[in-house]
Amino acid sequence: MSVPSIGATLVTSRSFEEYVAMFALDGDDLSGTVLDCxxxxxxxxxxxxxxxxxxxxxxxxxxxxxxxxxSVRTEVERGNRYIAEHHEGFSDRFFATPDEHLGHRLTAADAFVRDFVDRPEAYVHAALPALPFGDRSFDLVLSSHLLFSYADRLDLDTHLAYLAELVRVARDQVRVFPLVPTGSTARYPHLGELRDRLAARGVDTTVTAVDYEFQRGADEMLVCRRP
Ligand SMILES: C[S@@+](CC[C@H](N)C(=O)[O-])C[C@H]1O[C@@H](n2cnc3c(N)ncnc32)[C@H](O)[C@@H]1O
Structure with a gap:
């Protein structure tokens, strides 16, 4: 099954609770330094x-x-319209209804806005594949809903370059979710080749099931361990 493209890359407002589920985060994971990119x-x-x-x-x-x-709240509304119009592509496991999705994401958006204004130092403007951080700067790096999600506009070489940069700034692990492009229910078709190319650089990867599925079929994360 596939549904139409979402259009311009969304600036989404997923919540802390979604991150915990998407990335199977536990207390140990959250005891060190974490980069969200x-x-x-x-x-x-x-x-x-x-x-x-x-x-x-x-x-x-x-x-x-x-x-x-x-644009934070209008982006939440744009995302919510997309899921309401293409509900066949989404599971009700995390959000029972589009209204629940809207309420949850607006609450997350408001929390983002307060922190973004109060603690600007925690929000760094930068673009992959060139991050302004030294090697091994963060114990854990999390990356959600850009790689694989936007495979319609990011080619395999770009995926490799973005992942290599995320791995460079990680001390231990990079976790990426989901592995399924937006509008699809199947894994990114070049995942095997991407993993081979990472392995050739010494990056060990595993695919791990997680207890989160919103986009149908998207319930796995990629874990990359640096050499
Ligand atoms: C769908 S959002 C995901 C945000 C967040 N991880 C979440 O799950 O709610 C995709 C984000 O990727 C950002 N983005 C797109 N290209 C980027 C790049 N080359 N480097 C860093 N961020 C980028 C966009 O600005 C957008 O905020």
Missing amino acids: PAGASSFTATAHESGTRATACDSAYGDRQSLLD
Whole structure:
């Protein structure tokens, strides 16, 4: 099954709770430093900070802060219209209804906005594949809904370059979710070749099932362990 493209890359507002489920995060994972890239308007960094985690958000959309702030809620609404219009592509396991999705994501968006304004130092403007962080800067790097999701506009070489950069700044692991392009229910078709090319650089990868499925068929993450 496939549904139409979502259009321009969404700046989404997934919540801390979604991140915990998507990336199977536990207390150990959150006890070190964490980079969320691309973080979009997710509340992960805000909520993680409240519980004592040293989290940093990074996104190419942070360059024009006012325009981002102005569009956060309309982006949640655009995403919500997409899932309501293409409900056959989505599971009701995490959000029972489109209204529940809207409420959850608006709450996350509001938490993002408060933290983005109060603690600008935690939100770094940068674009893959060139991040302004040294090698091994973060214990754990999380990357959701850019790689694989936007395979219609990012080719295999770009996936490799983005992943290599995320691995460079990680001390231990990079976790990527989901493995299924937006509009599809099947894994990214070049995942095998991508993993082979990472292995050739010494990066060990595993595919792990997680307890989160919203986009149908998207319930696995890629874990990359650096050499
Ligand atoms: C669908 S959002 C995902 C945000 C967040 N991870 C979440 O799950 O809610 C995709 C994000 O990728 C960002 N983005 C696109 N290309 C990028 C790049 N080359 N480097 C960093 N961020 C990028 C966009 O600005 C957008 O915020």
